[in-house]
Every structure is written in C-alpha cells, then in structure tokens.
Amino acid sequence: MIDVALVGAGTMGAHHAGTVGRSQSSRLAVVIDPDLARAEALAARWGARAATAVPRDVDVAIVASPATTHAMVARPLLDRGLALLIEKPLAVDARTARELAAGRVWVGFCERFLDAPSPAAGDRVEIVRTRPPGPRGGDVDVLLDLAQHDLDHLGRWFGRALLPSFEGRVERERVQGTVRLGSASAMATWARDAATTLRIHHLGATWIDRHPTPAPPADPLTLQWEAVVDALSGRPSPKLATGDDGAWAVAAAEALRGDAVKHSAPAWV
Numbered sequence: 001m002i003d004v005a006l007v008g009a010g011t012m013g014a015h016h017a018g019t020v021g022r023s024q025s026s027r028l029a030v031v032i033d034p035d036l037a038r039a040e041a042l043a044a045r046w047g048a049r050a051a052t053a054v055p056r057d058v059d060v061a062i063v064a065s066p067a068t069t070h071a072m073v074a075r076p077l078l079d080r081g082l083a084l085l086i087e088k089p090l091a092v093d094a095r096t097a098r099e100l101a102a103g104r105v106w107v108g109f110c111e112r113f114l115d116a117p118s119p120a121a122g123d124r125v126e127i128v129r130t131r132p133p134g135p136r137g138g139d140v141d142v143l144l145d146l147a148q149h150d151l152d153h154l155g156r157w158f159g160r161a162l163l164p165s166f167e168g169r170v171e172r173e174r175v176q177g178t179v180r181l182g183s184a185s186a187m188a189t190w191a192r193d194a195a196t197t198l199r200i201h202h203l204g205a206t207w208i209d210r211h212p213t214p215a216p217p218a219d220p221l222t223l224q225w226e227a228v229v230d231a232l233s234g235r236p237s238p239k240l241a242t243g244d245d246g247a248w249a250v251a252a253a254e255a256l257r258g259d260a261v262k263h264s265a266p267a268w269v
Helices: 011-021 036-045 067-079 094-101 110-114 147-158 220-232 243-258
Strands: 002-007 026-032 049-051 060-063 083-086 105-107 125-130 165-170 174-181 184-191 197-202 205-210
Touching (some): 002 011, 011 026, 011 036, 011 060, 036 049, 067 083, 067 094, 083 220, 094 243, 105 243, 110 147, 110 220, 147 174, 147 184, 147 243
Parallel strands (some): 002 026, 002 060, 026 049, 060 083, 125 184
Antiparallel strands (some): 197 205
16 A cells, blocks of 8 residues: 655645545655644545655655746655646746756646547647636646646647747736647647636547536546556656656746747757
C-alpha cells in the first residue's frame, strides 16, 4: 500500500483526495494546507490526518496547492528524494520549471488519458476553452491556467523541438489568436470570462465537446493516478506527463506571451 501526502485542500486537492481515497493500491495518509481547519475537513472524509508540513513517512506527494507555491512546496520534498505529482502548471516560469523537472516529477496533464485521436498533418485545429471568472487558477494568467492542457496536446501532436509562436491578442484573462508550432497551426481561444466550454476540433470531427461538462467515458484523473502508482513500481506509462513535458508547456506559455505578434518559433533547448 502506497502512503500519499496531499498538499493543498482546495478544489483540485479535493479531487485528488477522492481519487487516492478510492484507490485499491494507495492510501491518503495526510493532507497538508496552511488552513489547518480546511485540511482537517478534507482529511476526515478519507480517514487521513491533517498537518501543516509533509511528514517523512510517505511514499509520494501530490502538489495541488496554488501554482505560485509549487516551487516553494516541491523543492524541499525533491531534496528529500520524494516522488511528486505536481498539478499543472509545473511552475510559474520556465527556468523554475526546468529546475523542478530534474527531480522525480510527474505533471497533472490528465487529459492525456482521454485517448483522443491526434490530428493528421495539415489538419485545421481549433481550440476553445473557457470558464467563468472565479478564484480557481487566479494566481496565474490564462496561459498558465486554461491553456496548459492544450499546449501539452499541441506539443504531443506536433513535437517539442520548437516552442510555439503566436499571432493574436494576449491578456491576463483572455488569449485569442493563431498558435504555430513547426508547420502546424491552431486557432485558439482561452478565456476566464465566459461560460464553461471545452472544444478541440480537427479533421472535421470534435473529440472533446462539452458545454456544460458531461461525465467523460473514463475518469482521466483516476487513470492518471493508476499510472503514477505503476511508475512508482517501475512501470511508467508513456501517457504520464514527465517533468520535462511540464517544463515545455510552461516555456510554451512564455513564448506565446512574449511573442504575441511574431511568427518565428524559438528553439527549445
């Protein structure tokens, strides 16, 4: 049985707590949050204990705290040699993300487990991902929040030898325009100012289309956690996002933010 520490008792922390708590191969041992009362409430639902620091008697930790705290939380745990599943974004800047990626880290790109078909060369890709304003993810801009899953998709589909370029408008709460990655391109809208929508369309077919969100064919968070458990046992899944994958997505967000009106793609080194 794998003992798990969960850092962060907010919305995503609650989702991860349920996933671990229902697992047959792991046990939620402790919930860590600066708000001890919130940690205690979540821990009590799953038979765990609450704390303000990660103890040493756990096998892996899930970092589901606000994005701006990921590096502060992860660094001392990685120094201890602890394996981590860190929610997206891995960090708030590419340099820090690359630093964290050097450890035993996986990143929470659970949409990889939806088994969606990839576009063919030359397909027109359209991405629309929006949700209403709210506190979730509000410590970072929309490129480090809503766009991270889609940047990961684009990197998997079209390769990570380059970082993407962007032509369009970039604001903290809304990004809209054309993303180019190598010879491929995608029309993208990411916004935290509208009703919840997720649509990724290519080759005349929509592989994700929800407004509002229906139950997925399989729970990707559960499938992701099963892959983490397998990886801890030396059986890594190619679907499980590595630290390097997470670092690329953060660097891609920086490239879009800083290259909003250019067309050339810088190299990913």
